[in-house]
Amino acid sequence: EDQVTQSPEALRLQEGESSSLNCSYTVSGLRGLFWYRQDPGKGPEFLFTLYSAGEEKEKERLKATLTKKESFLHITAPKPEDSATYLCAVQAGDGSEKLVFGKGTKLTVNP
């Protein structure tokens, strides 16, 4: 069964304090790994798709990386507006179109 585990469940940072979020996955052939940001009461907002080990993508203060077993979301010099829950999801290579999500990491950045 495809599975995604995110850690930590919650993370508190001071503004400017860089850190990383982890997403470990087991999947029958990875077609894509996705990162989303979700604010309270809102729908997930797409951030990145990674397709193969070694791939990296960046957007502003965020950088996502991928290995064969896990992905990291690196946050450099975060700001309070980066506070949100970050969701990781995988899509298997078995022809299924569904995304399997982790429970997310709730990030709080204090000013």
Add this chain to the structure above:
Amino acid sequence: NAGVMQNPRHLVRRRGQEARLRCSPMKGHSHVYWYRQLPEEGLKFMVYLQKENIIDESGMPKERFSAEFPKEGPSILRIQQVVRGDSAAYFCASSPITGGTEAFFGQGTRLTVV
């Protein structure tokens, strides 16, 4: 270009009533997905539809739940005879094509069963 539109945003139903949740995909998107998010749980896949076709309903409860995506109009997720355990946020997502492309989510419908 409007995003994925879901309505209503909030829905309150009494036990035993029916709930109808609507989703209009982004312009140019022909693939629609429904997910459910229970408190303290991750998003769980329910069903994947294309116009007039249910492609994958492996995540749908066997009873009381149904989904459609007609040729004209929005996709509908219908829950008959709601129970308290159906209270959750229901999200719709759409994508232009299949195969590892990003899906864009709506703001969700928060269903409360009283």
